[in-house]
Amino acid sequence: MNSANVYQSAFDKTQKAKASRLSFGEELAELGSVDSRIVVLDADLSKSTRTDIFAGKFADRFFNMGIAEANLIGTAAGLANAGMIPFAASFGCFLTGRFDQIRMSVAFAGANVKLVGTHAGVGIGEDGHSQMALEDLTLMRVLPGMTVFQPADDYDTRSFLKWSVAHKGPVYMRLTRQNLPALARKKDAQQFSVGKWQLLTEGNSESPIVVFATGSLVGPSIEAAEKLSQKLNASIEVVNANWIQPYDEFMLSEFAERKAKLWVSVEDHYVTGGLGGLISEWMASRGCPARLLKIGVSDFGQSGTPEVNSQAYGFTPEGIFEKISLAFENLNSR
């Protein structure tokens, strides 16, 4: 087995790493020319969410609502009800922190609002906990009819953005401050379709471990899997779990048929209710015999450089590798 090739070729090294907020800002400004119903609302963070690119091109369709997110969400719902396609952007924590406005004026009213929360997780670094979206997936996933998506790279971000314009219904997209490496896409598998996760490795039915990673931690999870495969002399599967709602039940069912006895979820988000939450719910209702290791955050975040935070929370390739190794050893010694 030439494991290095499998894992390293999961990346598209011809492309530069890019923050998903920037991919969003660029693509949104392009879509603005295509569809005049697109309007954008921001809450004094347009330079950070990168809606400033759209604002520069389409001033009459950009609304800076000031630091007033509750009203921003309601106004977006009204714009949607008037036939526009509003993108409402802010940091994910501030946006989903106005949960009742999203619950009532967006979800319960069936308003066609596209919510975009940037600055996901402890990966934002020095600003500390107050600016970190850590519970946003959990909050958005609980709402009926809400589509929830967390892109792993530029391709994911742009694809979902185009899809969300065509889709009639509320969505939440979770984006990063930090750069993300581009993933390789096979030409014939490039179709982007609803609720379909992407298997980044070759799919060996003998794999003892499968890793479901989302957002910023897909890249480090690939690196961790490479180390694990060398240590265990076995192939480790890695999945880009970008769709949070709906999610890829088909792929989960396929893995449930296989021999992997350790499943792992990896997310820069609380371990309660996010990707790990949805997989554990699925496993319990399905009666899946594998064990699930949930890698994520379980306490408040804090200041630190992105690198220091990443190490402290165990989100480096080494950190992920160690957590999975330990869990796998414990499982085998039972």
Next chain:
Amino acid sequence: MFMNFQWPRVDSITQPDSLKAIRQTILEQIFLAKSGHPGGSLSLVEILASIFDKNFEHTVTNPERPDRDRFILSKGHGVPALYSILSSLGFFAPEELRNLRKFGHFLQGHPDKRRFSLMETSTGSLGQGASVGLGLALGLRLAFSKGQISRLPRVYVVLGDGEMQEGQVWECLMAAGKFKPGNLIFILDRNRGQIDGSVEEIMSLDPLEDKLKAFNLNVSTLDGHDVSALTRFFASLEVKSESRPTFVVANTLKGKGISFMEHPTAWHGVAPKKIELERALWELFGGLPKEIPEGEPIPDCISPFGRLTLKGEV
């Protein structure tokens, strides 16, 4: 109840017979549902009638036409009044009013846009309808400026005065003063009551008009039960794409029209008992509407309102 009910055949829902019938059906809806908010529904009657009578562009046979005027009841608990008005305009049969708060029905306890598109948004969590109204006004103004619709629709938002305690309302008013959608009209049902007491004692809004003016709104104070003054006011509004949004402080009485319900708190969220409903109807119509022979029990269906349905009347 409602079996033979017809809306009075009048050419304006602001006429006394019609206003009485609206009050009657509000009370009967809540009586049949055994729960609801009579006080804050009765205070809305003249406000809603004066808007929907001649100052609300709509087509009953095409209720979702894109250039229609919009109405949002941000104080969603007053929705029996809105249901009565919409029924009186012919949007749905009065028989449906029997189904207020029934499982699966479009006449939910608070406005539910997913079940009833004319609600324009779902309300009931106070403060939110204001922002949705702002977004509608901005979106319709944009659509009008791009020629996607041929007239600039009005957007009416009715707020409660307890609701004005929500921070989101003030966020919204601040933004309304900035973006200046001239087609946006707020009406405050200033009935001075909320669940736990008077607005004055729970969290006073005063000096309300000064605050509103400071938010760059075009503020007027009116008698919220003077239906002709309200009608004239809404008719006189000039709707421009860009001008200060209108804010009407409509002074009202909670429970208006039924003497024993005119109280800031007592009838906020209490359904009338049968005897109370009868007394209320007696006050409205000067007698029980249909004679019930002595010895016969009063049926649950209290009022076919002969007075309103007798041929030749009205």
